[in-house]
Amino acid sequence: MTEYRAPIRDMRFAFEEVLGSVSHYDAVYPEAGVDSDTIAAIMEERAKFCENELVPLYRSGDEQGCTITDGVVTAPDGFRAAYEAYCEAGWPSIAGHEEFGGQGLPPSLGSMLQEMNVSANHAFSMYATLSEGARETIEAHGTDAQKALYLPKLVDGTWTGTMCLTEPQCGTDLNLVRCRAEPNDDGSYALHGTKIFISAGDHDMADNIVHIVLARLPDAPAGTKGISLFIVPRHHVNADGSVEEARNVQTGSIEHKMGICGNATCVLNFDGSKGYLIGEPHKGLRAMFTFMNSARMGVALEGVAHGELGLQKSRAYALERLSGRAATGPVNPDGPADPIIVHPDVRRMLLTQMALTEGSRMLSYFCNKQVDLTLHAQDADSRAEANDLLAYLTPVAKAFATESAFESANLAVQVFGGHGFIREWGVEQNVRDVRITMLYEGTTGIQALDLLGRKVLRPGGEALGGFRDMVQSFCDEQAGNAAMAEFITPLRGLHDRIDGLAQDIAEKAQANPNEVAAAAVDYLMASGYYTLAYFWARAAKTAQDALAAGTSEQDFYNTKLAVARFYMQRLLPRADTHISVLGVGCESLMGLPDDAFAV
Incomplete structure (x- = not known):
């Protein structure tokens, strides 16, 4: 059985050559001193960790899964030791602020490294990546005291984090959030409610878990404008940083899932759990x-x-x-x-x-x-x-x-x-x-x-405009380059077609509001093929330049050209189907009465 090996050369081609990350770091992070050699060294070390520590746990973690005994979750065999090694190597702190013990490297570098973790062992990777989201949320919205109390432990990996949104009656529609937060005399809040599908919600790999929780205050207005955000640690953290032994949040169960079985997806019960408001009341969703x-x-x-x-x-x-x-x-x-x-x-x-x-x-x-x-x-x-x-x-x-x-x-x-x-x-x-x-x-x-609905059809369409201008500029730059014609011609053709799609949908929606939702997925998929066409065209130009400069890696760059050619000829035409569907409208979707679907 073939085991995963980090595709460092392909990753560096995209990261450094096509996207110019080294010059980007020189301009945006001059103090970090991130050059090509630094990137290579970091990637090599991360690859060794993933291949040696995480790949061997890929299948065993899936087959064993997580277990829960008396409300305490245990990760699969080997996960705790691998996580301890992950922290000892300093991987959680790569992009953390130096003020809180981080290494201060660019977030994009840390994100790129996460690809290796997921390929090697998706279930394991989630224990660490969710912590980064919790850290970023506290950095952006927490008080100085909250940052000082929670960030050092999240940055070094001693504690992990979660995101708690979903409830039994509430998935995407956060208007339906019922979890409530009642003020305590000491300025904290007592949270009551149940959250489900909480990835990495409980485990034995870290000393504490910092839950970021959506809940409503007693005076909250209805809907999403009445949601607030709270820090609720599994074990309460005192002002001096000491951690209480008793559990502040209870784990009701773990889900029996289709995949990523090595990651504990939990039902969490907040029964008077002590938490602390992040940001302003009723503005937690933002x-x-x-x-x-x-x-x-x-x-x-x-x-x-x-x-x-x-x-x-x-x-x-x-x-x-x-x-x-x-x-x-x-x-x-x-x-x-x-x-x-x-x-x-x-x-x-x-x-x-x-x-x-x-x-x-x-x-x-x-x-x-x-x-x-x-x-x-x-x-x-x-x-x-x-x-x-x-x-x-x-x-x-x-x-x-x-x-x-x-x-x-x-x-x-x-x-x-x-x-x-x-x-x-x-x-x-x-x-x-x-x-x-x-x-x-x-x-x-x-x-x-x-x-x-929210980005392209908003007044002015600024979100699409920036990317559209970028594609147009690239096509114009390459207009006289005969070697690029096979890549630019199909890209420009789709570029010209996709530009007016949103306006056509908006006009139809004036007569039938269902038109936007009916068109949305086909519009997104057409946009996806359009977007990848732009990046493959850039990749082709990068490969051509390398070959013209006399690279010793001719096979590598010729492969990139061949794949770019395949994409333009064999995959980009898929966008035509999605665009054709957009012209049909919503009648065939919505014409059948609801009760016709009843058995």
Whole structure:
């Protein structure tokens, strides 16, 4: 069975060559001293950790899962030791503020490294990544006292964090939140209610867990304008930093899940649990979006990681598995059959995995660069431009990268044939694990509504405008470059078509409000193919430049050109189908009466 190996060369191609991260760091983080050698050294060490510590726990963690005894959750064997090694190596503190014990490296560098964690062991990775969201939320909205009390432990990994939104009656629609927070005499609050589906909600890997919880104050107005945000630690933390032994939050149960079984997804009961308000009363949802946006970008990278895992397993199997003969004549004449890599349909599947995974990687890394700029760009215009790009690209990256990853994982099963349905090859686990990413932090449909309804159709359409201008500028720059015509022509063609789609939908919605929701997913998927076309065109230009400069890695760069060509010719036309559907309208969706669906 092929085990995951970190694709450092592919990652560095996207991160450094296509996206220019070193010059980006020189401009935005000059004091950090992050050069190409530094990036390489950090990536090599992270790869060793993931391959040596996390990969061996991939299958065993899935098969053993988490257990709960008397309200206490235990992670699978080996997880605690691996997490202790993770913390001892300083990995949780990579992008943490130096004021709180962090290493002060750029957030985009830390995010890029998370891809390796997820590919190696998605279930394990979530214990650490959710802590980063909790840390960022407290950094952005907490008081100085809260930061001093919680951030050092979150930064060094001694404590982990969670995000507590969902309740039994309340998923995406946060208007329905019932968890309540009653004021105590000492300025704290007593929280009452139940939260479900809380990833890493309880475990034995860290000394404490810091829950970030949405709840309502007694005087809260109805709806989302009446939600506040609270820090509620599993074990209460006193002002001097000491931790009380008794549990402040009770674990009711753990979910029995389809995948990521090594991560404890918990039902948490808040029965007078002591918590502390973050930010202003009744404005908790705005504060929670710090966590949610961080999580959405994290989930996009989870998609990239699962796509990579499916690709690696497929590629190795296709080169070794013998079956049939090449149509053009035997390539393995001394053997009983040829490796299946010779068959066009197997190549179709492998190239699809490569194009979607590497394209999604470039998109995700680009988004994380924009996060750097929103935090540290020197001028307000640059920060505003990055915010607009993120507004448009975050729902695209989250939804399209995960939809693509699920396709890649399923293609791996298809490449393996019947063996893909058997557990020991690991590809069926990848399908089970990746499936949740299309649901996390808002389903594909919710991301699509956010993109079309809140971002593109808002007054002025600024979110789409920034990315549209970037594509237009690139196409104009390459207009006279004959070598780039095969990449620029299809990109420009889709660019010109997608520009007016939103306006057509808006006009139809004036007659029927269902038109926006009916069009949203197809609009998002068309936008995803459009976005990846831009990044593959940039990748092709990068590869051409390297070949022209006489690189010693000709095979590597010629492969990038071949995959870019495959994407433009074989995958980008999928956008045409989505655009055609957008022209149909919502009648075929909404024409059937509700009771016609009853059994």
